[in-house]
Amino acid sequence: MPKLQLVYSKLATREATEAAVTAATLKQLPAARLASIHALPVAPTLKPDGSADISGAKTITLPNAQWTTLDASAKSLLFTFHADAEREVTLRIGCKRPVQTKFNNGPMPSDLGPPGWLAGQIGNIADPVPFHVKLRAGDNFLAVTFTEMVPFYFELDPLGRDLREQLNARLTADFPPTGEARYYKIETVAIPSGIALEVGGMAFNTDGSLMICTRRGEIWRYVNAALQAECAKPGLNRAAMLAGKTPSTSAFFGDRWELFATGLHEPLGLLTGKPGEVFVVQRSELTRIVDTDGDGKADLFETLDQNCGVSASQHAYIFGPVRDKAGNLWGAISGIGISGPGKYFGWSFKVTPKGEFIPVSSGLRSPNGLCMTPDGDLFITDNQGEWVGTSPLHHVSPGAFHGHPASLKWDANFKGDASKAEELAKIRKLPAIQFPYGTMGQSLAEPVVDTTGGKFGPFAGQMFVADESKCIVVRVALEKVDGEWQGACLPFRSGFQGGNNRAAFAPDGSLYVGQTDRGWGSTGGKSFGLQRVVWNGEVPFEIETMKLTADGFDVRFTRPVDRSAAATPANWSLSHYHYLYRAQYGSPQQDITPVKVSSATVSTDGRAVRLKLPELRTGKIYELHHANLRAADGTEPLHTSAYYTLNRVGRK
Structure with missing residues (x-):
């Protein structure tokens, strides 16, 4: 059958164009319509063709493309569709609780996995799932039975x-998205019913599959055909791959969810190793988990370290692991909620290949994110609270004290008073970045370095940090000053569906973000999920x-600036402030002070502007905004702010 084509004509708006094109295109297709909906008080007994006895059923109407709460007497719905000839349509279905579905007394076709993956049930789908169904000539039947x-x-x-994909592509070309979505699209990965994907850790295998551990103690393997194709090197036996006979690939070359392991204790980090091998941190230990026989299921659980002990507190977790160049596995232990026989609360640590546990740095509060850079530097995010005025990014070095004194109980070298802020401040290593609370996140999670070599846009080598409460990802540009890391954090992407907890770059250069609100809630509203961020080029x-x-500061842009506007000091706004280091929970911004820009000088290549200031003050966050600036070609800025943590003023 020849591929159907749109009858396309651009009108003034996207909405008007979509409506007109749809109407014109449908004229070339056999007619298909929803003939009726019957509400039944019990689940119907379906006939072989999918129809049912509708005696006593009530005929109802439902608004198309809207969420509706049905009358309590409607335990099942029977949809009847009529087509003049065989053709495809798309049904989008969602429900807040599981429902049973049958189409023409068979499974609903879906893109979420192999045939029949959602044959009997869908549920907990806040974002409706598309089902591409082929209507036969005559009547067709969809039966939906509710649990509540x-x-x-x-x-x-x-x-x-096909026609919908053609139309969406034309509409996107003629009516480009605006704002962040114009450059970085967020796509939602559909999660099958029954999987509560409260993501605690995730990492990619070399074959492109994604390993995900959940707060509920499961490890899932998500297989995506496009990512596997990206990883398939020349010379790989594709027939063997499709047959599932290569150890590093799935038996099903397509989208699929596979349960790898269960029974873990709130794992909050995952690292992939050799094919079939992962490392996780649980509340009481560092564990190696392996599929030794190649059947896709873990059968070896090896304890690598238990020196951390375990706490009875709901706030006591272990985060990690990440691996350095020497093969050491690194983690971090929560410094709050100390209860029970555990030790080294609030410490970062490493476990050597020989199994030796080495505590490294202290003073952490709730270090929900570790990142080992390609150069071997370990960075850890922490969260606002007692002794933490605003959420920071720490650089870990041996013997460093990051600020929270509960950890000093296990520091034999500390002889002072752990309750006195002025005494603690003398030994505290300042954070590399302090994120202005609320504006640049609120509950920091995992940081990741862009190692895609440009596949993710113009920020290669920079760090991206997930935030759980605000459902955002922020960007970090670091530099070394006097041998220590500091730098700027900048807005990047908002609008995620739930709390961003973990992040990982995929082989295709997209950024996958794993989500959970862990019962705390987030601005996105979804309790869990998986989304990916894709750069459009x-x-x-x-x-x-x-x-x-x-x-002062050298501000470099991704594109040449309009020289006249950029060289005008009045178009630049700067202020500085700090957060208190104290035992109380968090801190408001202190001593907010405007800073005059003495001069603004544009570089020869037009991409950098040097801002000269009357003075520079350490221990401050410098908040920068620009106004009336455009690129040299007239492009409007996507964001207009940056926030620099100034700890040192000496040169590199």
Whole structure:
């Protein structure tokens, strides 16, 4: 059958164009419509063709493409569709609780896995799932049976998969998305019913599959055909791959969810090793988990270290692991909620290949994110609270004290008073970055370095940090000053569906973000999920870096700036402030002080602006905004702010 084509004509708006094109295109297709919906008080007994006895059923109507809560008497719905000839349509269905589904008394076809993956049930789907169904000539039947009366979503899209994809592509070309979505698209990965994917850790295998551990103690393997194809090297026996006979690939070359392991104790980090091998941290230990016989299921659970002990507190977790160049596995232990026989609360640690446990640095509070850079530097995010005025990014070095004194109980070298802030401040290693609370996140999670070599845009080598409460990802541009790391944090992408807890770059250069609200709630509203951020290839006009100079800052952009506007000091706004180091929970911004920009000088290549200031003060966060700036070609800026943590003023 020849591929159907759109009858396309661009109108003034996206909405008007979509409506007109849909109407014109449908004229060339056999008619297909929703004929009726019957509400039944019990689950129907389906006939072989999918129809049922509707005696005593009530005929109802449902708004198309909307969430609706049905009357409590409607235990099942029977949809009847009529088609003049065989053709494809798309049904989008969602429900807040599981529902049983049958289409023409068979499974619902879905893109979520192999045939029949959602044959009997869908549920807990806040984002409706598309089912591309082929209508036979005549009547077709969809039976939906509910477990309880909760919001239900139904939509009939008469275009079908191919025509809808054609239309979406044309609409995107003619009406490009604006703001962050114009450059970085967020895509939601559909999660099968029954999987509560409260992501605690995730990492990619060399074959492109994604290993995910959950708060509930499971490890899942998500297999995506496109990612596997990206990883398939020339010379790989594709027939063996498809047959599942290579140890590093799935038996099913397509989207699939496979349960790898269960029974773990709140794992909050995962690292992949050899094919079939992962490392996780649980509340009481560092564990190596292996599939030794190649059947896709873990059968070896090896304890690598238990020196951390375990706490009875709900706040006591272990985070990690990450691996350094020497093969050491690193982790971090929560410094709050100390209860029980555990030790080294609030410490970072490493476990050597020989199994030796070595505590490294102290003073951590709730270190929910570790990142080992390609150069071997370990960075850890922490969260605002007691002794932490705002959420920071720490650089770990042996013997460092990061600020929270509960950990000093296990520091034999500390002889002072752990309750006195002025005494602790003398030994405290300042954070590399302090993130302005609320503006640049609120509950920091995992940081990752962009190692994609440009596949993710113009920020290669920079760090991206997930945030759980605000459902955002922020960007970090670091530099070394006097041998210590400091730098700027900048806005990157908002609008995620739930609390961003873990992040990992995929082989195709996209950024996968694993989500959970862990019962605390987040601005996104979803309790768990998995999304990916994809760069569309267009470079946004952004501040790329903000670096310290002898008398101010050098602000570099991703594209050449309009020289006249950038050289006008009045178009630049700076202020500085700090957060208190104290025992109380958090801190408001202190001593907010405007800073005059004495001069602004544009570089020869037009991409950097040197801002000269009257003075520089250490221990401050410098908040930068620009106004009236555009790129040299007139492109508007995507974001207009940056926040530099200034600990040292000496040069590199």
